[in-house]
Amino acid sequence: MRLFVALHLPPALREALSLLRGSMPGVEWVPAPNYHISLRFIGEITDRHVMQEIDLALGRLSWKPFEATLTGALLKEGSTMDSLALGVERSSELDTLQSQIESLLRRAGLSPAKRRFQPHVTLGHLRTTERPAAIRWVQSHNLFRGKPMQIEHVTLFESLRGYEEQIYVPRAEYAWNPALQLSVEDE
Template sequence: MRLFVALDLSPSQREALALLRGTLPGVQWVPSENYHLALRFIGEITDRYVMGEIDLALSRLSWTPFEISFSGAGLREGTTADSLTIGIERSTALETLQAQVEKTLRKAGCPPAKRRFQPSVTLGHLATSQRADAARWVQRHNLFRSEPMSVEHVTLFESLRGYDQHVYVAQAEYAWHPEMPLLPEDE
């Protein structure tokens, strides 16, 4: 299983971000159902014991609910492809939650993260030769701001390879307080 931990976005946030996609030629737009704010990429996990340790560790996360807002557009440059992104306003609460996820996963046996945490949502991918077009897209959308979204759970996703896109499947959700059930208990 190829896993990552992320904040799943609300339907209204997904819709607001989907409206930014536009008609830039040559961009492979990410389907709105795949929008998320990645907190930590875990990688390929084949050992059931390690998977159990990850689940147990994430179930012990505890934080106070907070809000995030999207703010501004960006271009994440890569060696073979670039990504169009929408940024997240930085907050101490978000940084603290991400650091807690990182620490928790390390204790569960995961190696340290390879990349520094840069909160954003990827909307599309394009060739590095299209950077001038991408810069114009960033200029057009740089003043974008969203309504705040409440963060009350984190999600463990599995990344499946689809025909032409990855498909992200939620495997588990973890509430802001370990004692709080996410689903109402059967009576």
């Protein structure tokens, strides 16, 4: 299983973001159900014991609900592919939650995260040769600001390879208060 921990965006926000699809030719747009804010990429896990340790670790999360807001367009440059994304307004609450996840997963035996935490929502991917057009897209969407969303749980996702696209399947949700029981929403 290829796993990651993220904030699943509310359906209304995913729908609003999906309106940006097609606003630039040549982009492989991410399907709206896959929009999320990654908190920690875990990677390929095949050992059932490690899966249980991850679940136990994430079950220990505890924080107070807070709001997060998407703001400003970004171009995330890569060596062969770039990504169009929206940033997430940084807050001490978001940073503390991500740090707690990192700490709990490391204590569960996972290696440290390979990338520095930079919260964002990826909207699409494009070839690096399209970078000038992508820069213009970012400039025209740089004032984007979403409605604040309430953060009350985090989701453990499995990434599956579908026909021509990735499919992200929610496997478990972890509430802000470990005493709360959540069920994965069906979509």
